[in-house]
Amino acid sequence: MASVMFTDCSSSTAAAALLLPSSRYRVRHSVLHSLWSMPLQFAPVKPILLRTTATISHASASPSIVTADLERAFSTNTSLYSTAMAAETSAKIIDGKSIAKQIRDEITVEISRMKDTVGVVPGLAVILVGDRKDSATYVRNKKKACESVGINSYEVHLPEDSTEQEVLTHISGFNDDPSVHGILVQLPLPSHMNEQNILNSVCIEKDVDGFHPLNIGRLAMRGREPLFVSCTPKGCIELLHRYGVDIKGRRAVVIGRSNIVGTPAALLLQREDATVSVVHSRTTNPEEITRQADIIIAAVGQANMVRGSWIKPGAVVIDVGINPVEDAKSAKGYCLVGDVCYEEACKIASAITPVPGGVGPMTIAMLLSNTLTSAKRMHNYK
Numbered sequence: 001m002a003s004v005m006f007t008d009c010s011s012s013t014a015a016a017a018l019l020l021p022s023s024r025y026r027v028r029h030s031v032l033h034s035l036w037s038m039p040l041q042f043a044p045v046k047p048i049l050l051r052t053t054a055t056i057s058h059a060s061a062s063p064s065i066v067t068a069d070l071e072r073a074f075s076t077n078t079s080l081y082s083t084a085m086a087a088e089t090s091a092k093i094i095d096g097k098s099i100a101k102q103i104r105d106e107i108t109v110e111i112s113r114m115k116d117t118v119g120v121v122p123g124l125a126v127i128l129v130g131d132r133k134d135s136a137t138y139v140r141n142k143k144k145a146c147e148s149v150g151i152n153s154y155e156v157h158l159p160e161d162s163t164e165q166e167v168l169t170h171i172s173g174f175n176d177d178p179s180v181h182g183i184l185v186q187l188p189l190p191s192h193m194n195e196q197n198i199l200n201s202v203c204i205e206k207d208v209d210g211f212h213p214l215n216i217g218r219l220a221m222r223g224r225e226p227l228f229v230s231c232t233p234k235g236c237i238e239l240l241h242r243y244g245v246d247i248k249g250r251r252a253v254v255i256g257r258s259n260i261v262g263t264p265a266a267l268l269l270q271r272e273d274a275t276v277s278v279v280h281s282r283t284t285n286p287e288e289i290t291r292q293a294d295i296i297i298a299a300v301g302q303a304n305m306v307r308g309s310w311i312k313p314g315a316v317v318i319d320v321g322i323n324p325v326e327d328a329k330s331a332k333g334y335c336l337v338g339d340v341c342y343e344e345a346c347k348i349a350s351a352i353t354p355v356p357g358g359v360g361p362m363t364i365a366m367l368l369s370n371t372l373t374s375a376k377r378m379h380n381y382k
């Protein structure tokens with residue numbers, strides 16, 4: 001369970017203790033509050049280059065992105081570049097919801113082609129343990145997304161007090177089942193379970209979440225290829241590609257160093273030839289480091305932590321955070337905000353993901369993409 005913050009960026013660290021579904025990738029607020037909220041001077045610098053919308057619509061037509069990890073959605077040698085918008089104009093919105101829809105459409109076509117050609121239908125097994133409402137919602141959305149593209153889904157829902165061994169037994173069954181091409185265990189797991197043991201037991205050929213240490217290890221090594229890249233970081237990079245953001249040679253800052261987002265996001269950016277810094281709860285002067293970045297990926301789980309003054313004019317901002325904040329105007333009494341103070345950032349960045357509707361939908365789209373990749377690989381289908 002997570003606390004609810006206030007929507008106003010200036011009071012972002014004042015938590016009101018209401019009980020709500022947890023935000024993702026949560027870190028200890030008390031540590032972050034003191035270490036991350038020191039004000040810094042604003043220093044204007046050069047904006048990053050973005051391709052124009054003409055290139056983006058070209059990108060939309062390409063189906064190639066779903067066929068291989070990190071494959072480029074479109075050629076990078078187009079000369080349609082423009083300088084980013086000036087600081088006083090609003091940032092371009094990086095629309096994860098619509099890109100995710102495009103990707104689902106591309107996957108639907110691929111799956112139908114594979115079924116018609118070799119008679120194989122990809123299968124995804126999902127294991128959910130416990131009664132967290134947010135996890136149940138994510139699993140439901142994953143099942144719906146599978147249905148929408150033609151992937152078979154198999155769900156095991158275990159009670160909160162299940163044993164680790166029960167989870168391992170189900171994983172072992174799915175590891176041996178040829179109709180299952182992808183296995184995922186919804187996180188977080190109940191605290192009495194050893195997450196590491198459980199994630200290690202998913203066979204790497206079916207590790208569509210990309211959480212197995214061998215897949216993460218391969219991602220970290222030059223000359224090695226992971227079989228799968230975890231879905232949220234992969235979705236972040238996919239958004240940058242599809243919006244024509246140059247990564248090569250750029251300075252990137254990843255805020256947060258979790259195993260499932262921050263660390264793989266930093267590794268992916270490095271593979272794309274960015275110069276990468278990771279800012280975390282023990283970083284001194286996080287604002288100063290972040291303000292040098294052309295590309296920022298914020299994945300820390302603290303509402304509105306990244307203020308406008310942290311952002312270099314023209315930078316591209318990918319906000320992974322999904323944090324509930326108090327909102328009297330909403331029927332639910334809360335709304336979702338990111339780790340970045342959107343109202344400030346959109347005046348300074350050249351492009352930014354919204355929350356909701358940014359990275360979140362991409363996580364599920366990338367899961368579908370990984371499941372398709374897995375089925376193709378197992379059946380040697382191009």
Ligand SMILES: Nc1nc2c(c(=O)[nH]1)N[C@@H](CN(C=O)c1ccc(C(=O)N[C@@H](CCC(=O)O)C(=O)O)cc1)CN2
Pocket residue numbers: 024025138184185186187188209231232322336355356357358359360361362363364
């Ligand atoms: N096994 C895994 N566990 C978890 C993962 C994961 O990738 N694999 N990631 C998160 C949760 N998650 C998927 O599992 C996820 C979170 C959020 C969204 C999403 O679409 N968010 C929407 C807003 C949703 C809302 O209204 O509540 C958005 O940002 O627009 C999708 C998937 C932790 N666990």
